[in-house]
Amino acid sequence: QQQVRQSPQSLTVWEGETAxxxxxxxxxxxxxxPWYQQxxxxxxxxxxxxSSVSDKKEDGRFTIFFNKREKKLSLHITDSQPGDSATYFCAARGGWQLIFGSGTQLTVMP
Amino acid sequence: EAAVTQSPRNKVAVTGGKVTLSCNQTNNHNNMYWYRQDTGHGLRLIHYSYGAGSTEKGDIPDGYKASRPSQENFSLILELATPSQTSVYFCASGDWGAQDTQYFGPGTRLLVL
Structure with missing residues (x-):
């Protein structure tokens, strides 16, 4: 069973937009x-x-929003750049293990 | 210098043959992991290890064995390779802690004919 789900499977945005x-x-x-970039x-x-005690984490153009009640989180990439084109994996720590989602392939068009 | 290295980077094997994938880490981490990556499935854990001499089964261990002869080295062994094991394999290392970050190698692309 898939305990961590990601959407969309693929996403295309223009340079400068928020993904x-x-x-x-x-x-x-x-x-x-954690979110991993590949x-x-x-x-x-x-x-x-x-971590689950926070509802927001920001690092430059990357921000995670976390809603514990709804068991949802999102990664916002502001001012997207072509160099951000990659696959992004959401993961969750359950006990000793990291459980990965299936990934979102992001393409940023110049 | 890369802290987690894998060899070979690419491998073609025949059905029924034995395949060994090797991983080396210079992070001095206790934990090491083997994942496979397939489209639509993300990363799935095959085996992991808490330290030299230990190996544990992950979520999809069938058809795979693992060996951790030292802190630095962790191998994944396919005794009888099958076409369904065609995939990209990633090794990672990490340590317990508040963040439990895993550091991945560059991957091995395996094709079983």
Whole structure:
């Protein structure tokens, strides 16, 4: 079963726009949510993360919004750049394990 | 310098053959992980290890074995490779902590014919 769901599967935005990537989860015991960024031919790399005690985490152009009641979170990428084109994975820590979503492939058109 | 390296980067194997994927980390992390990545499934955990000499089953261990002979090295072994094991395999290392960040290698692309 897929405990972490991501949408959309793919997303195209124009340079300068805000990209919004969504994530939801099922298990209320999940307490830590990292987002990983993956470029073609490379391994995923941690981009930004949030714990369940916060409702917002910001790092430059990247912001996570977290709604614990609805078990949803979203990654906002403001002023999107072509270099942001990558696959983004939402993950959740359940106990000892990180559970990954299936990813959103983001394309930023110049 | 890359802290998690994998070899080989690409591998073609025949059905029924034995395949060994190797991973080395210089992060001095206790935990190491093997994932496979397939379109539509994201990253799925195959095996993991808490330290030298330990291996544990992840979510999809069938058809795979793992070996952790040292802190730095973690191998994934396919004793009898099947076409369904064609995938991209990622190794990662990490340690317990508030954030539990995992650091991934560049991946091995495996094709089983």
């Amino acid at each position: 919004i990537l969504n994530c939801s989860y099922e298990d209320s015991t999940f307490n830590y949510f 470029f073609p031919g490379e391994g995923p790399a941690l981009l930004i993360s949030i």
